[in-house]
Amino acid sequence: MKVLSKFVIPLVVFTLLVTGCSFGGKNEQKENEQSTLKIMYYDEGSFFQEYGMVFSALYPNIEIQVVENRKMYQGDNKDMDAALDKFITEEQPDILMLDTDQYKKLALDGKLYDLDPVMEKEKYNTEGLIPGMLDYLRENGGGQVFGMTPSFYSQVMFYNKDLFEKYQIEPPTNRMSWDQTIQLARRFPTDGDKKERVYGLKMGYSEDLFEMASILANSENVNYVNASQKQMTINTDSWKNAFKQAIDALDSNALYFDSMRNQGGDEPMAQSYEDYLLSDPFIAGRLAMTMGDINFINQIKQAAENEKVKDKIVKNWDIVTVPVGQQNPDQSSMMSFNNIFSIRSESPSKDAAWKFLSYVTSEDFARVKSKSNNYNGLPVRTKYITDTEGHNFAAFYDLKPSTFNSYKDFDKLPESFWGEFRGAASQELEKVKKKEQELDAALDILQVKGQEMLLKEDPVPTEGAEGAGTSESSGSVTTIETTE
Incomplete structure (x- = not known):
């Protein structure tokens, strides 16, 4: 045995040295x-x-x-x-x-x-x-x-703690539904001049009914069209509820929209920097709740450092998670990579x-x-x-990112669909806002019109057609339309 070991041990050592397995020879070489x-x-x-x-x-x-x-x-x-x-x-x-x-x-x-x-x-x-x-x-x-x-x-919901205390309203919490958030906003007063009054919640850019309902529907992971099957899905209970909720919120007069910033006021180019800072009602202390990301915090800090307006800037604020859908209370549709x-x-x-x-x-x-x-x-x-x-910076990551994509397979739809449908939706829903048409009737019309738009085929231009061009890729032809 002793004689055998004299040959075996050197052989093992030699093998290890050659392979580098035991001492990381190859690994160290790879590192360098x-x-x-x-x-x-x-x-x-x-x-x-x-x-x-x-x-x-x-x-x-x-x-x-x-x-x-x-x-x-x-x-x-x-x-x-x-x-x-x-x-x-x-x-x-x-x-x-x-x-x-x-x-x-x-x-x-x-x-x-x-x-x-x-x-x-x-x-x-x-x-x-x-x-x-x-x-x-x-x-x-x-x-x-x-x-x-x-x-x-990730977006979060900012809230003005002083306004909630002033009007003796309990502040928002994490994972509130959109309905709870809107009802909370409605508890703030709605009287006073538009440029001076308090608002409960900022929600989107404009008072467009379709845009508002889309925010609510998106949180519930529902879309108004099944693009892969070219099937309209706007005349459903989910969308009816989203529109009813949006109409109720708009009628409350508790909401603020970005489009209101310059209504009846100075033109943007005529504003001073200080006017610009105070044009955001949350920064100016006139808005109870608003959505924003980490960059909005930088805006608040910049305004607070301005000597001319620092006494008018919101001081006592905090954040919670954005409102969530009732079916997906642990997901955020306002989070992305x-x-x-x-x-x-x-x-x-x-x-x-x-x-x-x-x-x-x-x-x-x-x-x-x-x-x-x-x-x-x-x-x-x-x-x-x-x-x-x-x-409460944990609000930035307290919810999980939603995998729902409201634009999924939109490339399969006719190129004209998006613009045409939005135009039709704006026309029909404006009648609903003005109480000139019932919501059910408007959705019936949009379901039919939208389906007709989905079934259209993109025009295939003939060679040399004026105002159009083609781009071939992967065996398909893409139409490039121009307008005068």
Whole structure:
């Protein structure tokens, strides 16, 4: 046995040295190898400012080459899927920057690298990520995670604590329904001059009934058209309830809309900077509740630092989650991921690409990003979404992102449908607002008119037709219409 061991032990040691398995020989060598990482992004300068400079300092052996995708959006590109496929084929980026629809399509086409095994192997820390992020990516990826996102956008509901105390109204709470929120807004007084009075809630840009009902319906994950089947669905109980709720809210006179800012007042160009700051009724202390993102906080702070108006600015405010749908009380339709970074399935630099993805979703990156102005969104690590003044910043991520897409398959509809239907809806619903037509009658008309519009075929112009052009892609013809 002793004689045998003299041969076996040296053989084992020799094998380990050759393979590098035991001492990480190959792993250490890999860590020190120079590699190039091609990353798809808008432009090189903004990429390095946002991500690249710190990453390059941490990983000097990885040379980053930014391939700018701006040219995809130049010219007359109508088929953006074809433009993206062409860009990937020509540029061969290792990391793709995608929106949700692009992410879903490329994942389904098998063009993205599955990250689930990598996260398990590398013991990637998923604790501390905003709730629902990985579920969102997995659901849109067909069951697997094919990308990571370093930041997110989320709206919250701001409320003026002083106004609620003044009128002895209990303040809003997280996960209130739209109906509860509107009823709360109605408890504030509605009298007084439009430019001086108090409003309960700001809701959207204008008093357009269709726009308001769409906000309510969207929170319940219902659409007015099934685009894939070309079937109108506006004459349903869900939409009737949304319209009735919107009409009731409008009749209450408790709502404020952005379109009211300059009604009967000075033209925007004639306003001073101080007038501009006070033109927002919430900042001016005249609005009880409003929706906004992290950038709205910066606007409040800027106004509060202005010597001329700082005494007129809202001081005692806080935030809660945006109103939710009754069927989806834990989801926000006002939360989104701007950039999803995915690794191309055929990338030769997957190890380096994973280092980048894991870094931009790490606590280290979140800590650095939390020191910035957050114009590009909030970091996905909740530990660094905090406020030194004690405001409820958890409201930014307390809800999970909704995967409902009200524009799903809209590319399958006739090009004229959107404009034509919105025009018809505006005409019929204006009669409802003026009490000249019943809601049921208006929805009957829109159901029929909309169905007729859905069944229209886009005109196929003849060669050389004046005022029209064609763009062929993937065997399809896209019509480009011009108007005089």
